[in-house]
Amino acid sequence: MLRRAKMLFALLFAPVIALAISGGAVAEEAKRWATNMPRGVTSVSNSIYDIHMLVFWIVTATGVLVFAVMFYSMYAHRKSRGAVAANFHENTTAEIVWTAVPAVILILLCIPATTTMLDVYDTSEAEIDIKVTGLQWKWQYEYLGEDIKFLSELTTPESEIYNRAPKGQYYHEEVSEPLVIPVNTKVRFLITGNDVIHSWWVPDFGVKRDAIPGFVNDAAATVTKPGVYRGQCTELCGKGHAFMPIVVNVLEKEEYKTWLAEKKVEQAAIRELTNKTFTMDELMEKGEVAYNRSCAGCHQVNGQGIPGIFPSLVGQGIAVGPVEAHIDIIVNGQAGTAMQAFGDQLSELDQAAIITYERNAWGNDVGDITQPIDVYNWKKGK
Amino acid sequence: MAHGPAKGIGRWLFTTNHKDIGTMYLWFSFAMFLMGGFFAMVIRAELFQPGMQIVKPEFFNQMTTMHGLVMVFGAIMPAFVGLANWMIPLQIGAPDMALPRMNNLSFWILPFAFTLLTATFFMEGGAPNFGWTFYAPLSTTYAPPTVNYFIFGVHLMGASSIMGSINIIATVLNMRAPGMTLMKMPMFVWTWLITAFLLIAVMPVLAGAVTMMLMDINFGTSFFNAAGGGDPVLFQHVFWFFGHPEVYIIILPAFGVISHIIPTFSRKPLFGYSSMVYATASIAFLSFIVWAHHMFLVGMPIGGELYFMYATMLIAVPTAAKVFNWISTMFRGSLTFETPMLYAVAFVILFTIGGFTGIMLAIAPADVQYHDTYFVVAHFHYVMVAGAIFSSTAAVYYWLPKWTGKMYNETMGKVQFWISFIGFNITFFPQHFIGLAGMPRRYSDYALQFSDWNMISSIGAFTYGAAQLLFLFNVVRTIRSGTPVSEPKTWEGAEGLEWTLPTPVPYHTFSTPPTIK
Numbered sequence: 056m057l058r059r060a061k062m063l064f065a066l067l068f069a070p071v072i073a074l075a076i077s078g079g080a081v082a083e084e085a086k087r088w089a090t091n092m093p094r095g096v097t098s099v100s101n102s103i104y105d106i107h108m109l110v111f112w113i114v115t116a117t118g119v120l121v122f123a124v125m126f127y128s129m130y131a132h133r134k135s136r137g138a139v140a141a142n143f144h145e146n147t148t149a150e151i152v153w154t155a156v157p158a159v160i161l162i163l164l165c166i167p168a169t170t171t172m173l174d175v176y177d178t179s180e181a182e183i184d185i186k187v188t189g190l191q192w193k194w195q196y197e198y199l200g201e202d203i204k205f206l207s208e209l210t211t212p213e214s215e216i217y218n219r220a221p222k223g224q225y226y227h228e229e230v231s232e233p234l235v236i237p238v239n240t241k242v243r244f245l246i247t248g249n250d251v252i253h254s255w256w257v258p259d260f261g262v263k264r265d266a267i268p269g270f271v272n273d274a275a276a277t278v279t280k281p282g283v284y285r286g287q288c289t290e291l292c293g294k295g296h297a298f299m300p301i302v303v304n305v306l307e308k309e310e311y312k313t314w315l316a317e318k319k320v321e322q323a324a325i326r327e328l329t330n331k332t333f334t335m336d337e338l339m340e341k342g343e344v345a346y347n348r349s350c351a352g353c354h355q356v357n358g359q360g361i362p363g364i365f366p367s368l369v370g371q372g373i374a375v376g377p378v379e380a381h382i383d384i385i386v387n388g389q390a391g392t393a394m395q396a397f398g399d400q401l402s403e404l405d406q407a408a409i410i411t412y413e414r415n416a417w418g419n420d421v422g423d424i425t426q427p428i429d430v431y432n433w434k435k436g437k
Numbered sequence: 438m439a440h441g442p443a444k445g446i447g448r449w450l451f452t453t454n455h456k457d458i459g460t461m462y463l464w465f466s467f468a469m470f471l472m473g474g475f476f477a478m479v480i481r482a483e484l485f486q487p488g489m490q491i492v493k494p495e496f497f498n499q500m501t502t503m504h505g506l507v508m509v510f511g512a513i514m515p516a517f518v519g520l521a522n523w524m525i526p527l528q529i530g531a532p533d534m535a536l537p538r539m540n541n542l543s544f545w546i547l548p549f550a551f552t553l554l555t556a557t558f559f560m561e562g563g564a565p566n567f568g569w570t571f572y573a574p575l576s577t578t579y580a581p582p583t584v585n586y587f588i589f590g591v592h593l594m595g596a597s598s599i600m601g602s603i604n605i606i607a608t609v610l611n612m613r614a615p616g617m618t619l620m621k622m623p624m625f626v627w628t629w630l631i632t633a634f635l636l637i638a639v640m641p642v643l644a645g646a647v648t649m650m651l652m653d654i655n656f657g658t659s660f661f662n663a664a665g666g667g668d669p670v671l672f673q674h675v676f677w678f679f680g681h682p683e684v685y686i687i688i689l690p691a692f693g694v695i696s697h698i699i700p701t702f703s704r705k706p707l708f709g710y711s712s713m714v715y716a717t718a719s720i721a722f723l724s725f726i727v728w729a730h731h732m733f734l735v736g737m738p739i740g741g742e743l744y745f746m747y748a749t750m751l752i753a754v755p756t757a758a759k760v761f762n763w764i765s766t767m768f769r770g771s772l773t774f775e776t777p778m779l780y781a782v783a784f785v786i787l788f789t790i791g792g793f794t795g796i797m798l799a800i801a802p803a804d805v806q807y808h809d810t811y812f813v814v815a816h817f818h819y820v821m822v823a824g825a826i827f828s829s830t831a832a833v834y835y836w837l838p839k840w841t842g843k844m845y846n847e848t849m850g851k852v853q854f855w856i857s858f859i860g861f862n863i864t865f866f867p868q869h870f871i872g873l874a875g876m877p878r879r880y881s882d883y884a885l886q887f888s889d890w891n892m893i894s895s896i897g898a899f900t901y902g903a904a905q906l907l908f909l910f911n912v913v914r915t916i917r918s919g920t921p922v923s924e925p926k927t928w929e930g931a932e933g934l935e936w937t938l939p940t941p942v943p944y945h946t947f948s949t950p951p952t953i954k
Contacts, residue, residue: 086886089874092806100806107803114793121764122786128767129774129782132703140704140771140930150712153761154754161750164800169743171802176739191579216882218488226487227884251575252669254734254809258875263805265734267670268574269663272736285884289809289877291568293575294495297880363561364581390664393579 189253192295342412462519505569530614703770791819812872842941843919863897
């Protein structure tokens with residue numbers, strides 16, 4: 056008997072013990088089966104968490120109370136137990152009480168809710184301003200006053216999304232270039248959209264704001280712990296809605312300064328390239344990479360587009376027509392369609408390479424070369 | 438002079454009989470429920486595992502959009518209009534609806550509206566893919582060309598709803614049996630009267646929103662286009678000024694149904710009848726002044742945020758009063774748990790849970806984290822499925838014997854209830870978790886940490902879906918070969934004029950109005 060009890064005990068606890076062996080595994084399991092909001096790493100996210108838990112416990116307590124009465128009658132007042140129905144159908148006192156009590160609870164709840172809301176909306180006295188622009192389907196970050204601007208796109212390969220390769224640890228949450236901000240510094244995000252409405256959300260910061268074309272919304276975060284934080288787009292923005300994650304790298308202040316300096320040099324170098332002349336092969340090679348990153352989402356890797364939605368570039372239309380129109384549509388986009396203006400998104404080199412590539416790939420053989428300086432002059436001329 | 442139904446298909450095409458029209462509404466609604474349910478199954482099958490397996494992201498968006506549109510406008514609203522057609526004349530002692538020919542028209546518009554809408558699947562560009570809330574400019578500048586079919590479909594549904602509402606108001610206000618004062622009307626009639634006013638108030642607003650879209654898309658206006666001086670946020674204000682009353686349009690008749698079923702199976706009158714009426718009216722009034730709580734993150738001024746938060750929290754007061762009233766009705770009753778009662782009890786519990794998450798969502802700062810995540814999806818399915826669908830299912834079980842003169846199979850009904858109840862909770866309870874943990878809604882693919890709960894949720898959804906086929910089977914079996922019943926009162930504790938009529942209900946009833954003492 057005792058032996059059997061021991062065995063049963065062992066069986067029950069074996070999984071628990073096995074898990075306890077490695078702390079990492081436990082953390083992993085906890086993340087997999089997460090049931091609650093993260094506390095986050097800003098004071099705002101912490102106060103949001105607190106009010107969330109406060110309301111949660113209030114409604115849970117109410118639920119327990121109300122359902123207890125209900126389950127009691129369901130048990131005690133069953134016809135099968137011989138219950139005879141009473142005939143009361145009114146009680147003014149009770150009705151006043153159960154109107155007044157919830158009202159009072161809700162009014163009291165308004166106090167912490169209001170103060171937390173004021174915190175959420177406090178974007179004053181920020182030290183760094185970063186403009187966040189939502190585009191179909193990527194984010195652009197611009198450090199205002201620092202001459203730094205870059206795109207941040209999903210890097211999870213198609214092979215992982217379409218299950219041809221095993222999924223990596225940060226499947227669906229990895230980007231080409233994360234946003235970088237310093238720790239313990241109030242950063243203000245100026246959030247807008249360029250095409251449709253997106254929404255920029257980093258749960259650990261307690262920051263989520265809609266990115267609306269024609270509007271600039273602001274939110275602020277003072278992150279208290281360095282690390283990598285991940286978020287996502289939360290407003291339906293088309294087919295790539297699920298594929299434009301956010302990654303924020305929070306650095307120590309000194310490291311941030313170093314990063315900023317290096318980034319400036321890098322961006323200056325990219326601007327330098329505008330004046331350089333490239334050969335056809337160089338442009339085709341760069342063009343293929345840039346095209347697959349920025350254009351293939353709609354026009355497809357083979358340039359065929361999707362009939363009825365995204366036009367084909369092969370053997371017809373803009374890619375085999377006059378080069379001026381081609382440069383114009385890349386730089387300025389096409390109003391009223393999904394074709395974005397890439398003039399401010401991509402470097403002149405990338406734009407020139409894409410134009411050259413589109414005109415000379417998939418059997419297109421216009422043969423002309425567009426140099427970065429051509430794109431630059433086009434933009435100046437406008 | 439009373440005659441029976443016409444023969445053949447003409448009976449259904451040209452009928453002006455409220456019972457026939459009610460039946461058609463209910464079957465139409467169930468067909469739409471199965472179609473919308475099928476879309477939901479595609480969604481849950483795709484989300485069974487991370488990665489794209491079954492559909493492409495663009496088709497996934499068509500599925501979420503059409504699931505929402507079909508369920509809201511095709512399944513839930515017509516279900517309650519069908520019940521209204523059947524039950525309002527019977528409950529107020531009227532021979533038919535006040536405007537019977539318009540009644541026929543308002544039904545027959547619907548199949549055309551939904552043909553327009555679903556035909557888009559077979560057109561270039563595919564079906565609408567911008568979500569059932571169709572936010573501009575995704576639904577205008579960036580919409581597939583089929584959006585025009587969607588707009589005309591919405592116009593037709595709106596016309597149908599407005600005609601239905603006019604009919605209900607005219608019937609309730611003019612055709613009550615002598616002696617039935619307003620404050621003696623059954624709760625279902627009261628809730629529908631208020632709902633009809635809501636519909637008349639907001640359906641034109643929806644029509645305005647889609648007309649502005651039509652103009653932006655085809656005629657070069659810029660109502661919602663920022664580049665042309667328009668305002669994308671305006672769209673959301675207009676939409677939710679319709680959209681928020683819309684959710685009460687859906688739930689108020691459900692309250693009415695539950696307010697009949699619980700007293701019947703408690704064998705005790707409804708507790709607090711007049712406070713129920715006042716609570717319903719207050720909820721309807723509040724529904725007009727809280728719309729922007731759907732828009733806490735569009736960047737409203739802080740004053741707007743706080744106002745909409747306070748006003749929204751206020752809704753909890755009359756809603757809570759209703760729940761307390763139902764529970765007090767059960768208290769010291771003599772309870773039995775036939776299938777309609779099981780559904781009604783489940784309604785009270787699950788709707789209350791949906792109400793609790795509603796209070797959480799009303800807290801504007803917390804909404805920063807909840808907004809547009811699966812937490813919201815869980816919340817509104819607790820009030821839509823467990824609220825509207827459970828109550829209309831309960832209503833069918835409750836009145837089916839009266840309508841057909843046949844009793845459904847009680848065991849099968851109970852089994853169907855338990856599979857639905859368990860399947861529903863397995864589907865939607867974990868969605869609270871994945872939402873809080875950070876999964877946004879309308880995602881065709883997700884990060885690995887959400888895999889397990891998503892898989893569980895999908896299993897629940899398939900279970901719930903299967904249970905609805907069992908419901909269909911039980912209803913069809915009842916109509917074809919159910920045990921005949923003939924006593925006027927199917928249920929021992931049932932009260933109301935409909936239970937004074939013979940069973941099954943004759944084709945024409947109350948040709949001479951009854952007198953209410």
